[in-house]
Amino acid sequence: MSDLISKDQQHVWHPFTQHHTAGDPLAIVKAEGVYLFDENGRSYIDANASWWVNTHGHGHPHIAKALSEQFQTIDHIVFAGATHPKAVELAERICGHLPNHFQKVFFSDNGSTAVEIALKMAIQYWHNKGEHKQRFLAMHGSYHGDTFGAMSVGQRGYFNAPFEPLFFDTDYLDFPNGSNEIVILERAERLLSSGNFAGLIVEPLVQGAAGMRMYSTEFLDQLTTIAQKYDVLVIFDEVMTGFGKTGKLFSMDHCQNKPDFVALSKGLTAGVMALGLTVTSDKIYEAFLGEETTKALLHGHSFTANPLACAVACANLDLFEREETWHNIDAMVKWNEAFAEELEQFDFVTNIRQQGTILAFEIQESGEASYFSDLKTRAYEFFLKQGVLLRPLGNVIFVNPPFCITEEEYGKVKKAVLEFLRTV
Numbered sequence: 354m355s356d357l358i359s360k361d362q363q364h365v366w367h368p369f370t371q372h373h374t375a376g377d378p379l380a381i382v383k384a385e386g387v388y389l390f391d392e393n394g395r396s397y398i399d400a401n402a403s404w405w406v407n408t409h410g411h412g413h414p415h416i417a418k419a420l421s422e423q424f425q426t427i428d429h430i431v432f433a434g435a436t437h438p439k440a441v442e443l444a445e446r447i448c449g450h451l452p453n454h455f456q457k458v459f460f461s462d463n464g465s466t467a468v469e470i471a472l473k474m475a476i477q478y479w480h481n482k483g484e485h486k487q488r489f490l491a492m493h494g495s496y497h498g499d500t501f502g503a504m505s506v507g508q509r510g511y512f513n514a515p516f517e518p519l520f521f522d523t524d525y526l527d528f529p530n531g532s533n534e535i536v537i538l539e540r541a542e543r544l545l546s547s548g549n550f551a552g553l554i555v556e557p558l559v560q561g562a563a564g565m566r567m568y569s570t571e572f573l574d575q576l577t578t579i580a581q582k583y584d585v586l587v588i589f590d591e592v593m594t595g596f597g598k599t600g601k602l603f604s605m606d607h608c609q610n611k612p613d614f615v616a617l618s619k620g621l622t623a624g625v626m627a628l629g630l631t632v633t634s635d636k637i638y639e640a641f642l643g644e645e646t647t648k649a650l651l652h653g654h655s656f657t658a659n660p661l662a663c664a665v666a667c668a669n670l671d672l673f674e675r676e677e678t679w680h681n682i683d684a685m686v687k688w689n690e691a692f693a694e695e696l697e698q699f700d701f702v703t704n705i706r707q708q709g710t711i712l713a714f715e716i717q718e719s720g721e722a723s724y725f726s727d728l729k730t731r732a733y734e735f736f737l738k739q740g741v742l743l744r745p746l747g748n749v750i751f752v753n754p755p756f757c758i759t760e761e762e763y764g765k766v767k768k769a770v771l772e773f774l775r776t777v
């Protein structure tokens with residue numbers, strides 16, 4: 354065991370990890386482009402984009418320049434009662450990329466806080482208007498983060514069982530699977546017409562952590578139409594789907610109906626800095642104005658609008674504003690389509706699905722399929738041996754590499770997956 358790994362085991366507690374049974378972590382000592390390098394000089398294609406965050410590859414020179422220049426200008430300052438150019442630039446540019454009613458940006462540090470703040474804004478919006486509306490409608494299988502509010506509207510189950518008695522009540526809609534949609538929409542209408550609901554929260558079009566489950570734009574548009582009909586605030590959690598993943602900049606760009614709030618993080622800073630944004634309208638913002646301090650959103654974080662993170666997010670937008678990035682994204686969408694066709698040859702491969710740059714499928718197993726399934730470990734280790742870092746979710750294998758991946762590198766990922774399938 355290397356020195357790095359033994360010291361890691363002495364002092365580090367990793368996320369989502371049962372340390373009693375987990376193998377040694379990968380000791381990554383360098384990251385460049387789509388590649389990660391371990392202590393022994395082996396390289397791996399970062400085929401899940403470092404937990405879905407990396408958009409343009411590691412160590413991108415444009416991002417590096419922005420980060421270094423910002424450090425020499427302002428590293429960090431208080432954001433209550435003060436402001437700085439990169440926060441203002443980012444807020445203005447993000448609003449420019451969203452539908453017109455998005456005019457106000459609240460900064461935090463990650464996806465969970467971006468969601469938590471949207472929930473708090475929705476509850477306090479009604480509170481400030483003197484209306485008692487505190488319930489949320491969410492969807493089964495959703496993941497919105499690991500803070501208490503975000504867990505309260507996410508899928509209940511073994512991931513958060515110890516805390517469940519402390520969650521607030523949420524109503525859940527079944528996941529739309531093509532045949533149950535009318536029933537779901539009828540139930541949504543019955544619930545939302547009650548007048549008790551502050552908001553509806555969804556991962557638009559793709560549920561990430563549930564295993565890249567996808568549903569139709571038509572369904573989402575119908576659901577949000579019902580919410581809007583009964584004045585229920587709509588929150589799109591685009592923490593995963595934002596920044597090119599679905600083939601457009603945001604998932605909502607596929608939809609007719611737009612939400613009242615959007616939560617952004619993950620791809621926001623090109624996968625380089627911790628930053629979250631909750632973006633909403635002047636209508637929501639204005640409900641927090643008044644003579645009384647208690648009408649304000651009394652929420653904040655020490656690192657709110659960290660200038661380094663804001664500068665990197667602006668540089669990330671520069672790259673998304675380059676045509677070349679969209680050529681790469683469009684090419685990836687096509688490679689995924691071709692890959693999806695090749696997957697048809699395996700009769701145990703089911704539910705092949707694609708939304709833009711995300712391709713996912715399931716391996717039908719005998720017995721219980723679960724997050725802890727053994728297949729996941731076997732696949733993960735097989736891919737590593739092929740020089741590809743790809744973490745399956747249970748029996749779901751999905752690829753979502755950084756958008757700078759070349760056709761040849763993509764081919765290597767595809768080859769590793771096809772070779773694994775031949776061993777199943």
Ligand SMILES: *Cc1c(COP(=O)(O)O)cnc(C)c1O
Nearest residue numbers: 463464465496497498561592593
């Ligand atoms: C990852 C994720 C979150 C949580 O973001 P963190 O930065 O990990 O706190 C919330 N919602 C969705 C859809 C996510 O994929």
